Amino acid sequence: MNKSKIILIGNNKNLLDLICFSLQTNFRFEVIKFTNIVDLIEYMGENDDFCLIISDYALGEKQFSNTLKTFVDKKAKVPFFALGVPKKFKEKNENRDSISEFIGKTNLLEDLNIAVKKYFQVDENETPKDFCEVSFSVLTAFDGLETDLFIELPTGRYLKIYRTEDEITEEDVTKYQNKGVEDLFLHKKVSSWLLKTINKDIENIVTKIESNQEVKLEVEPPMPNIKDLKNVDEAKSEEEVIEKIEEAKEEEKKFEEINQKVDQLFKFDKKMEKEVSDKVSKTLKAVKKVPSLAKLLKKLNVSRNPDDYCKQHVNLLCKICTAICHVMEWRQEATIEKLVFVSYLHDITLSDHPHLARLQTKEDFEKVKDSLSAKEQALFLNHPEQIKELVDKMQETPADASTIILQHHENCAGTGFPYGHSSNRLLPLTAVFIIAHDLVNYIINEPNWNIKDFTLIASERYSGSNFNKVIRKLKDLKI
Ligand SMILES: [Fe+2]
Ligand SMILES: [Fe+2]
The missing domain is CATH 1.10.3210.10 (Hypothetical protein af1432)
Structure with a gap:
């Protein structure tokens, strides 16, 4: 099986969203986020499809130690990165040697990138993805952000749901989520551009997120120019979005049915x-x-x-x-x-x-x-x-x-x-x-x-x- 998933565990959903945004912008991994250890233990008990675990010490000493112990007991031969671990833990914990990398929070995202690159080779042959997942919390941190926004259809194609001039509301997003479309996507060029702004003030941003303060960032023009998008459909109204989601579901279902019938036949x-x-x-x-x-x-x-x-x-x-x-x-x-x-x-x-x-x-x-x-x-x-x-x-x-x-x-x-x-x-x-x-x-x-x-x-x-x-x-x- 192709191990391409990263497990990310921490107590602060917005911080996990930010880390995930950075990983998705820079790499092709799928990221699975956990905010509690019970779900993580359950997942690790049933799956072997991950290639890296990243755990935030902010979970609290007990929870963090448990995460580490679960990892050690699982004997999965993958790296374990620890974020923001204090000195005393590094010196004392019995499983500390199983931690592959300690990453501080002052330059969190870029240091994390460097660490990932140390353990994983980027396959040059792999087609880079044009789109990058983005959570609502990252998106709304930017004041005056005007950009196209996409969703991924069940067929794997992308659908433009907002145009630059539209205002994005959480309500709309929930509406599409009810149709089974969970994530929003930005064009990769836009996400890289936003990430640059984030990284300039990363220490401050992390501190704010961790103390539950609102993060407000200014976009820095010029915004990257994106043209000639391949593999993209466009919807002009909300009804059309819903219609396209349904159509794509139908198409995917049809293809699955064909496959099932062929499987049965042969x-x-x-x-x-x-x-x-x-x-x-x-x-x-x-x-x-x-x-x-x-x-x-x-x-x-x-x-x-x-x-x-x-x-x-x-x-x-x-x-x-x-x-x-x-x-x-x-x-x-x-x-x-x-x-x-x-x-x-x-x-x-x-x-x-x-x-x-x-x-x-x-x-x-x-x-x-x-x-x-x-x-x-x-x-x-x-x-x-x-x-x-x-x-x-x-x-x-x-x-x-x-x-x-x-x-x-x-x-x-x-x-x-x-x-x-x-x-x-x-x-x-x-x-x-x-x-x-x-x-x-x-x-x-x-x-x-x-x-x-x-x-x-x-x-x-x-x-x-x-x-x-x-x-x-x-x-x-x-x-
Ligand atoms: Fe042919
Ligand atoms: Fe053919």
């Missing part, structure tokens, strides 16, 4: 799921070593939304290719690895052009040809060969993967492209991939899909022994 279990995710990580690692591909992959990695064909498509394709290998009893690791690799890469040069990635056959292409530019037409027609060339240059490409990519738009009758090869010239795994790909499209487009109907269509569409074998096995599946 008896897709936890072990197979792990198999897929292991192979996906391996593929991504290999791809990230090639800068030109890594760049394309980032484009593919935008979050799902109704128009976001590529990502849904790839996720489902990895799953269905693996599932078909299992029903074919081709369970060798290398086979699954190959197909997951192909699933990720087969249309990678089209990741910025989902309308092209949707086209499957030459007929599909002919229908829309006139609406495409010459560049788009060439991009589409040449993508199998272009991608083959790209992956052939990679050191870790699984054997035959580039051939399957080259052949993924061929078709049994010889009417496909680029070569118009008929089925006897296609690899057995190309047959699996072509059918899996077809099945994925069918499932996404057909709300009442069932495998029986698909095998009927497929029997008509495909011929040749490699294709027939796969279809025969699909016919045996019962839901």
Whole structure:
């Protein structure tokens, strides 16, 4: 499991919010906040998914010692940072050696950053997040702050809920919270800019927060200029916000239902799921070593939304290719690895052009040809060969993967492209991939899909022994 969570415990919610704001602005960790030790003990008893614990001594000596003891007893091999610990505790406590870093409060946020960097390497390949979580307490500390504010939809896209000129009220925020949207987000550039102001007077701010005094900060113009936001929707009214939240929930539900039905159909279990995710990580690692591909992959990695064909498509394709290998009893690791690799890469040069990635056959292409530019037409027609060339240059490409990519738009009758090869010239795994790909499209487009109907269509569409074998096995599946 990916350990990317930070546990943060303290007695002052506003201080935790501030620390969280700084961590989120500077890193990609998820932060889980606790204001009491009972919840923390319960969480630590059930979970191992954290990579760091940060505990504030202001909890009181007893509670702080208990937190530390819980951590020691858990034997989690992760660092423990202690904030604002007095000298006498450092000298006496029996578990003091288990504390990895002591961080004072005079320059709290920046010292905390330095400590985090000491223990965690920032992965340069990781796409930086454009948005940063911000709590209401941090936001309202700034007088005269005029900025766009966002929420994260269940699909992972962001929705602009306030424009610069709007006034933000706590009441509105609660309204969205009731719809299951908990957090507000700022653009990363804005949060970094605000953080600079905070850090200039951090000692004073922490003292005020800890003594429950109101913090009032002045923004320091110029505010960063943000344009060309990707992955963002906009809502013009409150009703529209609610509507978009509902829509996104619906979309997410639909995708979950598809996945559940596929799981049931193929008896897709936890072990197979792990198999897929292991192979996906391996593929991504290999791809990230090639800068030109890594760049394309980032484009593919935008979050799902109704128009976001590529990502849904790839996720489902990895799953269905693996599932078909299992029903074919081709369970060798290398086979699954190959197909997951192909699933990720087969249309990678089209990741910025989902309308092209949707086209499957030459007929599909002919229908829309006139609406495409010459560049788009060439991009589409040449993508199998272009991608083959790209992956052939990679050191870790699984054997035959580039051939399957080259052949993924061929078709049994010889009417496909680029070569118009008929089925006897296609690899057995190309047959699996072509059918899996077809099945994925069918499932996404057909709300009442069932495998029986698909095998009927497929029997008509495909011929040749490699294709027939796969279809025969699909016919045996019962839901
Ligand atoms: Fe393609
Ligand atoms: Fe595709």
